[in-house]
Amino acid sequence: MFVSNNLAVNEKGHLTFGGLDTVDLAVQYGTPLYLIDEDMVRDHCRQYKQSIEEYYDGKGLVCYASKALSCKEIYRIMKSEGCGVDTVSIGEIYTSLSAGFPARDMVFHGNNKTEEALSFALEHGVGRIVVDNLTELKKLNRLAGEAGKKPTILLRVKPGVDAHTHSFIRTGQIDSKFGFAIETGEALEAAVEAAKMEHINLVGAHCHIGSQIFDIDPFKLAAEVMLGYMKDVHEKTGVVLTELNLGGGFGIKYTEEDAPVPYADYMKQISDVVKQKAAEYGLPVPFILIEPGRSIVGPAGITVYTVGTRKEIPNIRNYVSVDGGMCDNPRYALYQSKYDAVLANKADQPKDDVVTIAGECCESGDLLGENVPLQHAESGDILAVLATGAYNYSMSSNYNRNMKPAIVAVSQGESRVIVKRETLDDLIRNDI
Incomplete structure (x- = not known):
């Protein structure tokens, strides 16, 4: 069902990663969020x-x-x-x-x-x-x-x-x-x-x-x-x-x-x-x-986001926008790299929609994927993009003065921050 064997669905219908509920992790640490197993x-x-x-x-x-x-x-x-x-x-x-x-x-x-x-x-x-x-x-x-x-x-x-x-x-x-x-x-x-x-x-x-x-x-x-x-x-x-x-x-x-x-x-x-x-x-x-x-x-990482808006353009496409984008994963913009995605809070539901996942950067090319099968997404849903452990954090940027996400490691049923989320003060630290 999933691209990696450390992913599953629990009794709540939520996506788990390394045995931990990704919805709970999103609440605890905030989004966007890199997770590494x-x-x-x-x-x-x-x-x-x-x-x-x-x-x-x-x-x-x-x-x-x-x-x-x-x-x-x-x-x-x-x-x-x-x-x-x-x-x-x-x-x-x-x-x-x-x-x-x-x-x-x-x-x-x-x-x-x-x-x-x-x-x-x-x-x-x-x-x-x-x-x-x-x-x-x-x-x-x-x-x-x-x-x-x-x-x-x-x-x-x-x-x-x-x-x-x-x-x-x-x-x-x-x-x-x-x-x-x-x-x-x-x-x-x-x-x-x-x-x-x-x-x-x-x-x-x-x-x-x-x-x-x-x-x-x-x-x-x-x-x-x-x-x-x-x-x-x-x-x-x-x-x-x-x-x-x-x-x-x-x-x-x-x-x-x-x-x-x-x-x-x-x-x-x-x-x-x-x-x-x-x-x-x-x-x-x-x-x-x-x-x-x-x-x-690569397979040991996922990124979780919060869905902000859904925009339906009849006979064209449906956009689902998240609170991240090319600033935390530029690989689709660079290489048209394909990813699998799932709504973490609806992981037990069928993927009966096809969407374009859009980021929040002020660029029309700020996309995480097009024609992506997904459960029906609404504002507040938690979206997980899979297999993002490689070349996501390392290629991330502060474009549009966005702050880089935290990285949280999971191991043996526990989680811990290994890279702190950037703050507004971090953004201007080197400005004179």
């Missing part, structure tokens, strides 16, 4: 870690892609679960450090890292820096020399694999702002340059072919291409790359149309390719890093 987040981490144990003999690291949802409590959870984290900004590094996350288990990404960010990463001992381009490689070598450091790096490589996903979120093909292309020879050139540098410790390669991918074949092809690249690097430079970061991009179930593959299936089939090609090329099986983000937190 901590137990499910931990379970997903453990599934990925188990797959590393099973298919790579434990020689790997699960690095949560924290751009999906970055806050101090998430980093605490990752630390306690023995996961690494993938960071993409000085802000994410700082947040993780402030939560006590060990820098050695961080990976630092980005296509245009500033000197400030690189110096910060060097100062705090970030474990791996994924270098995106030759300009950055030279900059990092200089900064490392000035700081008396020798950072461990991986080169971000574009394997040229089309992941058959939305064009905005495909990152493995040659026409991408990320990484070195194999086809042009620049990826091999980067390895040659890095191998010569005195203040750089080149240990591996990284690729990421896209996001929300349901097909295993592109991942298998990317792994094959990357092992071929590692062979070429060895032949050209004599350097044996001992680490391979295969990125993330594993799809999740947003609606009934989505059919994600079990994580273990991804991991087993990709490991088969890695081991086969390593043996074929006479290379050691590399230490494997993966960077799941959406698949760890």
